[in-house]
Amino acid sequence: MAIRPSAVVATVRRVLLVAGVAALCGVLLAGLALPVVAGLGLTARESADTFAAMPADLEPGPMAQTSYMYDADGAQLASFFEENRVEVGLDAIAPVMKDAILAIEDDRFYERGPIDIQGTLRALLRNVEAGSTQGGGSTLTQQYVKQVRVSQATTPEEVQEVQASTGTEGYRRKLEELRMAVQVEQELSKDEILQRYLNIAFFGSRSYGIEAAARTYFSTSAAELTLSQAALLAGIVQQPVAYDPTNDPEAALGRRNVVLNRMAATGRITEQEAAEARQTDLGLVLSATPNGCVASYAGYFCDYVRRELLTMPELGETREEREAMLERGGLRVETTISPSAQQAAQAAVSDRVAPTDSVIGSLATVQPNNGYIRAMANSRNFGVEGDGVSNLNYAVDEIMGGGSGIQSGSTFKTFVLAAAIDQGIPLNTTINAPQQVNLRVNSFSTCDGRIRSSETWSPKNSTGSGSFNLRTGTERSVNTFFAQLEQRTGLCLPATIAQGAGVLRADLDENGEVQPLSQVPSFTLGANEVSPLSMAAGYAMFANRGAHCPTTSVSRVLDSAGNVLVDHTQPTCEQVVKPEVADAVNSVLQGVVHNPGGTGNRMRLADGRIAAGKTGTTNGAIAVWFVGYTPQLSTAVAVADVEAPQQSLDGRTYNGERIGEACGGCIPGPIWKKMMDRALDGADKVTFTAPDPETIRGVTVPVPDVRGMGEDEAIQTLQEAGFSASVAGEVNSDLQEGLVVSTEPGAGAEVGSGSSIAITVSNGEPEEPSNEPTIGIPTEPPNFGDEDGEGGGEDGWRDGFSPGELLPGELQPAH
Known part of the structure; x- marks a missing residue:
């Protein structure tokens, strides 16, 4: 009879494998029976030494647990996990569950040591015949060791090494687990081992540990499991994919019955x-545990919370460590979101702007105090x-x-207003504001x-022209009024106030920095791109x-043991403007x-x-705003075209309704009102603190007449009078070169200190005639739109400059 080459190869392989296994078995037997073989000679001692030298310290570390996020009312908002696990004590696991897992995995767990010698030898012989480690012979302690080693593997290569099942490497892996099991039983009690096993084991369907499994398959807790439920879960552990009842109910039912038997x-x-129990069906009551924010009722807020957590040094030194803490640390994250306010906000936005509209509507609400x-x-x-x-917030x-x-x-006119009041400019300060002004x-x-x-x-204005004071200029949102007021305040203080209140540019620079x-x-007309959240915070400062x-x-934020890691319940607030200034604003x-x-x-x-x-409306009505507040809540709403090329909002359809002319008072304003009415329903009616009369009157100082003085002398004179001063430029004049021709505001004007x-x-050059208009006493009364604000009373910012561009000749100052 001819000899097949494949048979020869298989025989040689088996002989070599038997030889290798025999050597490793010698190590095993010598290690297990060390006192007996100690006097049998060098080979036994060497085998014993080899076994004893194998890695023994398991160092399991904390198990990965699911972190949960809660709203301000204590309801679950979201969950995050690398492994969906909720660790519980042995006393929180039904006795029938402990019985089921012991019956099917290690029925003599409490009676014997870490290794079942007889079962292990039988498994070794079976595996030799099969040519690989097919399993069997493992005690519960050995299984626990393997589960820990798998959970600690961080790369596919490490996982493969830990799960090696072929050749001598498979047996070496088995022996290493045996050695570790010996050490584990020296350090932990049987109850501790069983508890850890039930918490680390994988039960399929992304469920790690018995508590997560009970919730996933039966919507119950580990403490409330019934006999049939416990038998089903115990049966899954051996092959979590094959026996997953959501994948193969028939296989799962058969396996459950094996456990019952x-x-x-x-x-x-x-x-x-x-x-x-065998007569019952699977009885599944499935309850998925979503991972992340997509399933949350407030997905955008949830995502913001996650990002804020990743900035907290209390959760780790690096972003990677913080992310690991969120996904593995079993954190309890208590958030600030109010379910009633959130529902009101989402309803108000969605009623006005549909998800598939060509524009977006966006809202943020902040509690001022x-x-x-x-x-x-x-x-x-x-x-x-x-x-x-979208996942872009x-x-x-x-x-x-x-x-x-x-x-x-x-x-942004509000920040210029605040700067003017802070500088002592009275609210009744009048400025002539023509339809257009050249500055x-x-x-x-x-x-x-x-x-x-x-x-x-x-x-230019779209709200009329005439003479306005700080009140009427703000109420009518007069562009040319605020442009001139900003000349007086300078840009530094308005920007400093806004930034102190949390308002920065929304976009990052080329280096990814804020x-x-x-x-x-x-600036006063809205040249900066910002977010609704920062604007809600900025106006909240005034409310506070x-x-x-x-x-x-x-x-x-609390850890899995209940220790408080982050506490924002006592906020640290900083005074940006004096209370009297905020009251006047x-x-x-x-x-x-x-x-x-x-x-x-x-x-x-x-x-x-x-x-x-x-209100706020950009040039060309590409974006419209309303930012408003009460002492209890500050809310900013923006509706905008955010996709290039940005185009006017005029004539578009908003959730089925066409609006011919977009404005802050007709699109985001009603969203704001609807949201705030619902959110504040039932809340106390709190009023603002009345402004201080002296603040309203302001502190004014006449501008000294420095015409004809030299530059340095003029600046010193103005500074001594309480002003800041600098040279704005040169003009043709009959005066000697370098002498002051004029100031703005002019000599004698009452200006805030x-x-x-x-x-x-x-x-030094002779003066030439100029066609540039001079702003002086108005020649006609103010020209407004309708007195109820329905006509020309909307925001005066529809004829300015193109969004995203600097004005002609504007230079971006260094920061």
């Missing part, structure tokens, strides 16, 4: 109990793919998962001094009487909402509740 055979239940984020909503659904779905800055920001329109760019100062430019800025606000003349509480989405912005002709008249809240706010005075000096 084994429980009866070992005396843990009676034959009758086993027979009755602690900085807690109470609501966050976008018109598009949170997710990864699909129509009307337009409500927040880019660094926290947002876009590049939305130009803020005239909502030298170099007449504006930043924190770095005067802007160097020879260009002219020519902002950017300060651009200090350019068009000038104190800014850093925004946060997290109130507390609040008084003016109340007029925007409550005084006839104000651009925010349509946002008056229900039941006469007092509110303050400001601390205001910035622009000096113009002579270049």
